[in-house]
Amino acid sequence: MRIALFITCVNDLAYPGTGIAVTRILRRLGHTVEFPTAQTCCGQMHANTGYRAEAMPMVRNYVDVFDSYDAIVAPSGSCTAMIRDQYPHLHAPAASVAARTYELSELLVDVLGVTDVGAEFPETVTYHPTCHGLRMLRLGDRPLTLLRNVRGIQLVELGDAEECCGFGGTFALKNPDVSTAMLTDKCARVRDTGARVLAAADNSCLAHIGGGLDRNRSGVRAMHYAEILAETGATS
Amino acid sequence: MTARDEILARLRTALADNPPPVQVPRRYRRVDDRADLIGTLVDRLEDYRAVVHHGIDALPRLLSEVDRLAVPTDVPAEWLAGYAGQLHRDAPPLSPAALDALDAVLTGCAVAVADTGTIILDAGPAQGRRALTLVPDRHICVVRTDQVVGLLPEALTRLDPRAPQTWISGPSATSDIELNRVEGVHGPRRLEVVLIGLGT
């Protein structure tokens, strides 16, 4: 099976560690991952902010770059949701590649049939199910199943977990007061757990919540769950 | 152009894209398969804080607390057996003010829905006009077990849309204060249901 990594624009720029983690996990499981360097961005920010026409070149580029792969994995619930939910409506030829695009936990659990990736991470962790993963992709408890099988991890339940953190892409900039109010509540729930690590499937939401946690000097570290799954305890 | 014709023309223009016909999927339950419908009905009614009594024999005791009772003109005589208070038949029709001075009203119903604890009045036998069951503060409603159905779709098949209907699920209530339900606003504040078997 030819697996390609769609890193997503935000991760490429600011969270390379997440891409490195995905690569390591898959290699550890015996799979080859390819990274087609002509990839750019899925176009979600443009499409969801009202610039669909400006998003279209990115949509077409995605099809060109990834159409030849059996599976494309993206470490982002919301980019995966953009591709799977919106692409078929935006650009009919994208339907097939969209159907072969998976969020990391979908690839692991559904396609590769793995729920234990052999990770070890001795920390208390709480998990925030990000909205697009939760309600558009219906990831369900796939990410949590993977995390539960990490050795040494102590998972603590997040209160009001399914409530949006207030990021919402350009929402955070266009509606800063409401966004901040939502963020404040989310940060409070995270701190209530006493966990030292907040995990999620989207680095954009994590940048928002983590940024809020950092601002309050909460000492909680925001981490993409892939980076936890990549940990083996051995120094790498 | 009249407003009617103009609105209809606008709507026709709005549908210029010719949307395809819609097939309505009706995969929902239309018949209840629960064994104990009466038990369910009682549970639901009590959940709304309606008071449920069993058997026609409960009526005389209930009515003995009522000084002034309103009844529809065709109330079955056996429901009133031994009633010693003031009886006000709705003929000629009682005025709203007159109804407001009475303590309770006694009626039957058309259908009762177990799943939702709903009693439906359709101005049919032993039910009278709508105002009758609205103004008095206490409604005593006799439900025959053969009038109980499981689900809403079963109830609708027994109803005629041309009859004015009042669906009652518990005493009047409001959730307008902090979205918490409290019983007792403008409609009857007490709803009492007397369940009677067939032929009693």
Next chain:
Amino acid sequence: MNPPATPATGSGRIRTPLPFPTAAKPAVADTQLRANLHRATRTIRAKRARVVDEVPDWEALRDAGSAIKADVQRRLPELLEQFEASATAAGATVHWARDAAEACRIVVALTQAAGADEVVKVKSMATQEIELNEALEAAGIAAYETDLAELIVQLGEDTPSHILVPAIHYNRGQIREIFQRRMADAPTDLSDEPAALAEAARAHLRRRFLSARVAVSGANFAVADSGTLVVVESEGNGRMCLTLPETLISVVGVEKLLPTFTDLEVFLQLLPRSSTGERMNPYTSMWTGVTPDDGPQTVHIVLVDNGRSAVLADPVGRPALSCIRCSACLNVCPVYERAGGHAYGSVYPGPIGAILSPQLTGVADNASLPYASTLCGACYDVCPVKINIPEILVHLRQQAPHPAAERATMRVLSWVMRSPRRWAAALRLARAGAGPLGAYRQRRTGARTLRRLPWPASAWTRSRDLPLPAPQTFRDWWGKQ
């Protein structure tokens, strides 16, 4: 002026006077309001979840509800004609109103013809939308709201902030205060117990109900094949208004139709569980024209367009007309919970308001509303008629007028990101710029984030740190392997 057959936008209380972010600002800062909304919406969410979870065929009911409404939209003109014919045959008089002003004129004229100078009102979104109370008052007719929450709002000289519970923004203490200040016959020792407040409202309105000659209502459903109108309520104020007065005037949006009486078997299961979180609401009234010697003997129905034809004209936005005003989407919306209903300007707040109001007025007139959402999708999950609100929001954003600076930025970004070569170069540039900056900051403070940035990035850094671009991008790492 539109030529007659062109779908037209509406008027009335459906426009945001201020952009949503501006209007939301004071609400977010009002801790009392936040606490009231938090408490109320959490209560109702839990109740809804409980009674929905016990229905094994809930999804099948949603599918049916959604399809029935799609069918109504497709056949709206013919169903309206059918409804008019059935209602007329049953003794009702049907009127048609192109917009809010025309609807108000009709109701005023009918009230005057009945010789009344006051009306009792059943809570109705349509009459709030067309600003009927103001029109009646201008004509010297007093309108008395009889729903408890509407009464609170009317006495408080406020406007509704929720579809189902217009006074959701008040807590019990504030309601008691309004009653004591504005309700002449309120008991002097009125407590803030909800039961006592309800009792005060009962006593206050009793005489008015018993003597009212004209009532004004809306309708939850209008059944085409029978001509029946349906009102779903809790308190009995609806029954009072629909039963005791001689004349009943019902203002009904054209989208409220259902094809058949049997279709109520779907909607009367979906609506109560979604709205008040009850298996069934205390009272549902149905009437078909006039019933001799039972209830109002003069029955009028005013069918209102007021922008609905414009909503219907957009095939993507059309499902907004399926809304049964249950308010479940408001109650789960994290944005509504923080901003409150007034921030949406229109009588339709929350997620449904964010799509419906701009569609009724044209997006340009309510341009901030499609952006008043994080697209989290909680609304779509609970909507009993499966309106894909996030999809319609995104659709409306395409039509919204965009600020020039934003447009320019988006175009540049698109130009960069559409080209693998330019995107790779941009990443190199960002890393080159950020690397030294990050190294400097890390050396000075040990942090890998930025805390304060100038506008427009200040919208971000006011409440969150901003991560710096990493010292190496992912593709750098990949390339080095």
